[in-house]
Amino acid sequence: MSKYILALESSCDETACAIIKDNTEILSNVVSSQINVHKLYGGVVPEVASRIHIENISLVIEEALKEANIDIKDIDAIGITQGPGLIGSLHVGVQAAKTIAWLYNKPIIPIHHIAGHIYANSFVDTLEFPLLALVVSGGHTELVMMEEDYEFEVIGTTQDDAIGEAYDKVARLLGLGYPGGPAIDNLAKSGKANYKLPIPKVDKPYDFSFSGLKSAVMQLINRLKKNNEEIIDADIAYIFQETALSLLVNNTKKALNDFKPKHLVLAGGVAANSRLRELMQELIKDYPDIKLTIPPLWCCTDNAAMIGAATSIAYDKKMFKDLDFSARPSMDIEMR
Amino acid sequence: MITLCIDTSHKYLTVALLKDYEILVSFQEECFKKQSEKVFVVLNDLCLKANINPLDINEVVISKGPGSYTGVRIAMSIAKVMCTLNNIPLYTLNTLQLYSANIENCAVIMDARSNRAYIGIYNKGNTILKSTVYEINIIKELIGDNFLVGDLSLIDKEDFYPNISKAFLDLRPCWEKVENIHTLTPEYLKEATTYMKK
C-alpha cells in the first residue's frame, strides 16, 4: 500500500502545499511566493506576509490536490510546519492543516521547518547516518548532527544574525535590494581580494557570528568614503562573501573531523549560493569516505515538498499530535 | 441543513452548530489569544454532542473583521479550506454587524488599540454607519443615543457583549455569500504598511 502525505508550509513568505507519495515521489509541489511584494518593502514585513498567506491558502491546497490528481480522502496524514517562523504566518498554515485533519479524520504531524530543509535532500539522494547538515538561510545558520532518522542535535548555531540576514544587510549597504543573497553572489564573481575584513570570533567551537562582519563592511565603506577612495562594490561583495562563507566551511570541517559522519548535506536558501556549493565540493575532496549532497536549486528555498518528506519519516514513527497544538515561532528542533 | 458558525475576531471564541432555524449546540467563552489552540477542541466537542460528522455540515458562516488580525484569520483559514474542499457555501458578516445582534439602533465599539476604536451603527442588522476606525474622543461624539455594545470600557462604561451564536442565527438575512472563496480576505480597516518595521 502506498503512503500519501499532504504537507503545508507557511512559516515565512511562501504559501505552499505538496502531495508526496511513498516518502520521495513528488505528486505536486505548489508554491505561491510573496517575494515580489516583499521586495517593495526591502524585506519581509510580518503583517503583510500573514495577509498574503490567508489570501492564498485555500488556492494552493486545491491546486496541489488537482495537480496530484488525488482525492483528499486517500491522503494518509497531514504534515504542517509548526515553527520556527513568523507567528501570524504559521497560524494560517496550522489552522488550514488542522481543518483538513479534523474534516477527514486524518492524523496530523507538526514539523520543524529545518527538519524539512534537511529532508529536502532525500529527493535527490538516500540519506545515510550519521549525517551532518549545514543549514543556512535567512533565518538559520546551524550545524545539525543526526545519528539516525529524525534524531536532531544542534551542535553549532549563530550567536546573532543568520547568514541570509547578513547577506540582506550588506546588500542594503551596497544598494543591491532584497533579497541580498543572489545579488551579492553575482556581484562577487567579478570582485577581487582588494580589501580585508576581520574574521568574527566565537566562543563555542561550531558556532557562528555575522553581525560583526556586517558592521565591519559598514566601517570599511565609511573609511573609504572618508579617505575619498573609490568604493568598488564588487570587491566589497567578494570579500564579504569569502569571509562569511569561510566561517561556514571552517566550522563544517571541524565538525566533520570531530563527528565523522557518513553524509554531509547542505540545506536552506543559502545552499543555492554558487560559491558555497563550490567551496563545499572542494572541502569534501579531503574526505573520500563522506558523501556530499547539495540539493538542487528548487528545493533550497522554502516549499511544502520538503515538509512532506520530513512528514513521511515522522509518519512511520507515528509522531501524531492532537488538534490542540499551536504554532511555535521559536521552536527547538531537538524537542519532540 | 447544518450550519457551522465561528467567530474568533475578538476576545471570545464562539462556535455554534445550527440546524435549520435553531441552535443545536454552541460555545462562547473568553479565551483571548488561545483561540487557535482551542477552536478544534471545541469543534470536536460540539460535533460529538450534536452527533454530527464534520462532513455533514452544509454551510459555514464567519465574522470577517474588523478585529484582532490574528483572530480574524483563524476562522477565515478554517472556513476557506473547509468550504473549498467540501464545495459548500461560505457566508460572512462584518464583526461589528454581528455584535449588533439584531438590536434596534445599536452602536458597536471595539478596541483597535493605540487610543483608537472601531465603530459601526446598525438597526436590526442593517448598516446605519459602516464600520470605521476613529480616535476614542471622536467615537464618543458618534454614539448618540444608540444602544451600546462592545468594549464600552473604552468610553468609561461597562463592557457588554451579546450572545454571538444567537446573533449569527438572528442575522441570517444579513449573511453575505462569498462568491469566490479563494479571494476572500479579512476586513482589516488598517493598512498593512502601518506595521512596517522602520
Ligand SMILES: [Zn+2]
Ligand atoms: Zn526555510
